[in-house]
Amino acid sequence: MRQNLRNQFVSYRGAWFCEAAGCSGATAVQSKAGRNQGELRINDVRLQPHAGLVFYPGVPVEQMTATVRDCKGKSKDVPADRVQGPGRHQISGEADSWVVWIQDTHIADLELGSGDCAVLVVTTHSTWDDGSTYDAEGAIKVGG
Numbered sequence: 001m002r003q004n005l006r007n008q009f010v011s012y013r014g015a016w017f018c019e020a021a022g023c024s025g026a027t028a029v030q031s032k033a034g035r036n037q038g039e040l041r042i043n044d045v046r047l048q049p050h051a052g053l054v055f056y057p058g059v060p061v062e063q064m065t066a067t068v069r070d071c072k073g074k075s076k077d078v079p080a081d082r083v084q085g086p087g088r089h090q091i092s093g094e095a096d097s098w099v100v101w102i103q104d105t106h107i108a109d110l111e112l113g114s115g116d117c118a119v120l121v122v123t124t125h126s127t128w129d130d131g132s133t134y135d136a137e138g139a140i141k142v143g144g
Contacts, residue, residue, distance in 0.1 A: 007058030010126050012138035015043035016091055016099075017051040025090035025099070028052060034141065042119055042139040047104040052089065053122050053138045056097045060086070061126040066100045070110040071117040078122070079106065100124060102140065118142050 016028035028051075031043035045051040055064070066083050069075035082101040089099040100122050111117055121139045 006132075008128055008132050008134060009058045010055050010061070010064075010098075010124060010134050010136040011058075012041055012136055013054040013056050013094065013097060014041070015045050015051050015053050015138070015140050017045035018048040019046075021048040023048070025052060025101075026092065028091065031140075037139075040121070040137055040139055042141050044143060045140045047102065047107075047142055049105065050101045050103045051140055051142075052091060052099040052101045053140065054091060054094050054097045054099050055124050055126075055136055055138065056094070057126060059128070060096075061098070062129045063127045064098050064124055066122055066124045068102055068107060068110065069121045069123065070107075070112065071119060072111045074110055076106075076110065078102070082106070083124075098124070112142060 015031045019029055031045050034043040064083055066078040067075045084099045086096050091099055119139050119141050124136050126134045
């Protein structure tokens with residue numbers, strides 16, 4: 001409860017992806033399709049070659065790391081250069097947010113099929129300068 005009183009939380013804002021192969025963050029579009037599975041929001045995206053999951057901290061965080069997990073439970077760390085803080089990404093309207101870019105080549109060894117196995121779950125781990133931490137999740141269903 002103490003973290004919430006200081007706005008030390010992170011919320012998942014959605015996913016952005018390229019409509020055509022090879023776009024930059026500035027031309028990525030927000031996914032308008034998806035579903036909820038319990039408290040987890042799953043957005044539909046295409047990896048051409050990447051998709052960005054946007055996370056908004058209530059107050060600025062000192063550091064954010066992320067992992068990506070497949071339907072079989074196998075996970076791997078997202079490279080630090082693919083976890084971009086405010087000012088490092090070009091997602092329009094999300095200047096205060098962090099973006100976790102999932103690249104097709106980075107997830108090649110994860111299970112990615114159809115149905116529930118088309119879903120990748122991203123977990124972020126945020127740290128504030130007072131040592132407080134918070135984990136948040138968002139997910140993408142890869143298709144098309």
